[in-house]
Amino acid sequence: MTLSVRNVAVAAALSAALCAALAGCGGGSGTSGSGAGSGGQARMATPGASAPPVSPAPPHTAGSSPAASPPPAKAPTLAPGPNGLTPVFERAKQQTDKTVALTFDADMTSDQGQRAADGEHFDNPRLIATLRGLQVPSTIFMTGRWAEEYPDQAKSIGTDPNFEIANHSYSHHAFTSPCYGLPALDAAAARADVDRAFAAFRTAGAVNTVPYFRFPGGCYDDQALRAVSTAKVTAVQWDVVSGDAFAKDPDAVAEQVLTGVKPGSVVVMHCTRSAAPVTEEAIRKIVPELRKRGYRFVKVSELIGK
DSSP: OOOOOOTTTTHHHHHHHHHHHHHHHHHHHOOOOOOOOOTTOOOOOOOOOOOOOOOOOOEEEEEEEEEOOOOOOOOOOOOOOGGOOOOOOSSOOOSSSSSEEEEEOOOOOOTHHHHHHTTTOOOHHHHHHHHHTTTTEEEEEOOOHHHHHHHHHHHHTTTTTTTTEEOOSSOOSSSSSSSSSSSSHHHHHHHHHHHHHHHHHHHHHHOOOEEEEEEEGGOOOHOOOOOOOTTTOOOOSEEEOOTTTOOHHHHHHHHHHHHHHTEEEEEEEOOOOTTOOOOOHHHHHHHHHHHTTTTTTHHHHHHHHH
């Protein structure tokens, strides 16, 4: 995924093959866009280059995560936008404090079960282990289908105080169209899709969930914001695109993040081995360098609460 943009003509230039690839990952690199209030135009991501899946990483060892703690009594949210539209958050208003939020999209579409059964890995336990080892508070934007496919990992992440789980829809279908060839949901189905994802997190045993939502593909318009407004969530976009989707060079991903981060930034990355195979290696370069520059890592809830 990338930053939302107003120019929907980007979608027309996408090839059918790339659209199919992005349907499973949720995006690549791109440029900054605006927040709510597009006059009905879809904002969407721009794609990255494709890359083959990598070998499976070793599974997370049970009992190695920190002791669980309860989630905040009430995670901060933004006030509704004009006409009650779902508010959109991209970067902290307080931009002098050197804080940065790393966010990771755990993408899986509702129809990818057979691909998972055939050995494709939509998880990335090595990345989660590295974030734990480096003690990096992070926000995981998880699809409900991912939580169903990897319930043990969803519970492990969702009971670890190092992490918070936010909603990335259940199906990873589009909430507006066009959006990289993703099947589109109507308003009623979109609203139900959000609820179904939260239900999947509860079923898996995740408790550190927050009322934040990220649109699949980063695509949304006023109609999409209206459709999910009754869910009382804050839509979370980003201002720094990592470019990790389908990337092959971890140094390039790290450099893109390090160049883009500013105080209060939200960085979008992925927690999906098959679609973002070098993210974990890039993190091992990004984290120490940003700390050297005086940055402190926080969850999205801390940025929104500023």
